[in-house]
Amino acid sequence: MxxxxxxxxxxxxxxxxxxxxxxxxxxxxxxxxxxxxxxxxxxxxxxxxxxxxxxxxxxxxxxxxxxxxxxxxxxxxxxxxxxxxxxxxxxxxxxxxxxxxxxxxxxxxxxxxxxxxxxxxxxxxxxxxxxxxxxxxxxxxxxxxxxxxxxxxxxxxxxxxxxxxxxxxxxxxxxxxxxxxxxxxxxxxxxxxxxxxxxxxxxxxxxxxxxxxxxxxxxxxxxxxxxxxxxxxxIGNPGMNFLTARVEGSGELRVASSQFSPPGNISRVFRNYTDRELLLGIRPEDILLSGSAAEAISLEGEIDLVEELGNETVVRVNCGEHQLTARGKDYGELTIAQKVIFSFPWSKIHLFEKESGKALTGPLS
Ligand SMILES: Nc1ncnc2c1ncn2[C@@H]1O[C@H](COP(=O)(O)OP(=O)(O)OP(=O)(O)O)[C@@H](O)[C@H]1O
Ligand SMILES: [Mg+2]
Known part of the structure; x- marks a missing residue:
């Protein structure tokens, strides 16, 4: 009632x-x-x-x-x-x-x-x-x-x-x-x-x-x-990260001056948004710092901050105009200003319209 x-x-x-x-x-x-x-x-x-x-x-x-x-x-x-x-x-x-x-x-x-x-x-x-x-x-x-x-x-x-x-x-x-x-x-x-x-x-x-x-x-x-x-x-601790992105006419996704080819089913979703300014939302806990994983977006960044919490580590990474926060258990030894490859799977991406901030789809999986 x-x-x-x-x-x-x-x-x-x-x-x-x-x-x-x-x-x-x-x-x-x-x-x-x-x-x-x-x-x-x-x-x-x-x-x-x-x-x-x-x-x-x-x-x-x-x-x-x-x-x-x-x-x-x-x-x-x-x-x-x-x-x-x-x-x-x-x-x-x-x-x-x-x-x-x-x-x-x-x-x-x-x-x-x-x-x-x-x-x-x-x-x-x-x-x-x-x-x-x-x-x-x-x-x-x-x-x-x-x-x-x-x-x-x-x-x-x-x-x-x-x-x-x-x-x-x-x-x-x-x-x-x-x-x-x-x-x-x-x-x-x-x-x-x-x-x-x-x-x-x-x-x-x-x-x-x-x-x-x-x-x-x-x-x-x-x-x-x-x-x-x-x-x-x-919502989330820390909250979601955002990367600006654009789907090119070719179907490639441009993120921070790199290009990626979305896999089949995901590329169909992206094609609906060709030539639009997008925000890729990615949770800190979904970011890997272990080099490029298969079927993932991977980018190079520089470590800006490391917070050791004991059971896990929070890491801030600068990547061009973007700053992202990653959170995880198995990041190994990290030092400030170290260059790292960070990556996240396609399936963990949330898609938002850049202008309005409105969600376009849920996670792509
Ligand atoms: N009596 C008042 N006269 C003028 N403006 C007010 C008055 N009460 C609240 N406001 C304004 O209304 C808005 C909402 O205030 P409110 O106190 O409801 O916010 P809040 O979400 O409870 O914030 P907080 O988390 O800081 O307590 C604010 O911009 C505040 O400055
Ligand atoms: Mg209040």
């Missing part, structure tokens, strides 16, 4: 700053959807509009089949967790958790039950008598989560709730949020600009750029079939 639907949402600040541009989104009951995009692309504005903290210029917010545009924030039954924990400093953890229930005038016994229930789920039982200032960042964020959980809202909205935490704690909290979601199955819209967080948490990920939805899909769909170059670049 569709739980939340956002239709043709537009928000313009100060008459000219287009923060959200004809944005559409649909979230099913129990689904965890992540909004992912670079800083300033409109993520927080969308959440704030759904929560009722901001008015849209146009568009509709439908929650459980009902238009909620004109409802005040407190009547929408959505809970929002922010980057700043916004706990009441003078209240204990117990009082912080029970506050939203007191506001709703629930009986004392019921409040006790719900707060203890949430504290149990989030591992906060021992912290209930403490004040926020005596808690660590992770514990405070857990209290903020708990305050959303006790409300049992129709919808959870999270705005980068983990970005104040250090890397290790962030990973730990990510796992906890994931477990919490599996347990509660609460419909959730979660904002982040961290692609790894998005990929590991989201049932679906919606990619935004400049206020517009670019693509929505499961993490693997986005990784395997980016609908535009921007999505390919944003």
């Amino acid at each position: 569709e739980k939340l639907s956002v239709k043709n949402l537009t928000k313009i600040f100060d008459g000219s700053i287009v923060a959200v541009d004809d944005f559409n989104l649909s979230v099913k009951e129990g689904e965890f959807v992540v909004l992912l995009g670079p800083s300033g692309c409109g993520k927080s504005t969308i959440l704030r509009i759904i929560a009722g903290l901001e008015r849209p210029d146009s568009g509709e917010i439908i929650l459980e089949g009902k238009r909620i545009n004109d409802l005040s924030p407190k009547d929408r039954d959505v809970a929002m967790v922010f980057q700043e924990y916004a706990l009441y400093p003078h209240m204990t953890v117990f009082d912080n958790l029970s506050f939203p229930l007191k506001m709703r005038k629930l009986p004392k016994a019921e409040i006790q039950k719900q707060v203890h229930g949430a504290a149990e789920i989030l591992g906060l039982k021992d912290l209930l008598p403490r004040k926020p200032r005596s808690l660590s960042g992770g514990q405070r964020q857990r209290v903020a989560l708990g305050r959303a959980v006790v409300r049992d809202p129709k919808l959870f909205l999270f705005d980068e709730p983990l970005s104040n935490l250090d890397a290790k704690l962030r990973q730990q909290m990510r796992a906890e949020i994931s477990k919490l979601h599996r347990r509660l199955r609460a419909t959730t819209l979660y904002v982040t600009h961290d692609q790894q967080e998005a990929m590991t948490l989201g049932d679906k990920v919606a990619i935004l750029k400049e206020g517009r939805l670019r693509q929505m899909g499961t993490p693997l769909e986005l990784y395997r079939h980016p609908a535009e170059a921007f999505v390919g670049e944003f």
Whole structure:
């Protein structure tokens, strides 16, 4: 069942700053959807509009089949967790958790039950008598989560709730949020600009750029079939590489001043794009540095940077106007300024139109 639907949402600040541009989104009951995009692309504005903290210029917010545009924030039954924990400093953890229930005038016994229930789920039982200032960042964020959980809202909205935490704690909290979601199955819209967080948490990920939805899909769909170059670049660690290319009248593919003859079935695909400016998208993990492999595009480059991660190596290679990043395990000894032949199989190429960045086909295999 569709739980939340956002239709043709537009928000313009100060008459000219287009923060959200004809944005559409649909979230099913129990689904965890992540909004992912670079800083300033409109993520927080969308959440704030759904929560009722901001008015849209146009568009509709439908929650459980009902238009909620004109409802005040407190009547929408959505809970929002922010980057700043916004706990009441003078209240204990117990009082912080029970506050939203007191506001709703629930009986004392019921409040006790719900707060203890949430504290149990989030591992906060021992912290209930403490004040926020005596808690660590992770514990405070857990209290903020708990305050959303006790409300049992129709919808959870999270705005980068983990970005104040250090890397290790962030990973730990990510796992906890994931477990919490599996347990509660609460419909959730979660904002982040961290692609790894998005990929590991989201049932679906919606990619935004400049206020517009670019693509929505499961993490693997986005990784395997980016609908535009921007999505390919944003998803993956590091993101996709791009090489400009052109299909000559002869059917040869020109890449960085070299010519290649595509094999039969792939050459038929390329022929559709003769004389057009193309972008070849290639994932770092699909680049080989072991000399030219059969049935592959291979080019000469010069090593610009080597990052040894222990279990694998990230290598940046300059090749004429292009700079590519490769990632792999078996690259052997590499030094800066070393000349290398790098290659990638035809089957791993994603094809985009250069001008628009739109995908023309998936991987060619
Ligand atoms: N109250 C405001 N007045 C004017 N412009 C605003 C206001 N709020 C946001 N904006 C602008 O709208 C755009 C979207 O902002 P928003 O905060 O939604 O981005 P974001 O995706 O959440 O970014 P970040 O990842 O940095 O939090 C930005 O260009 C921002 O400067
Ligand atoms: Mg934001």
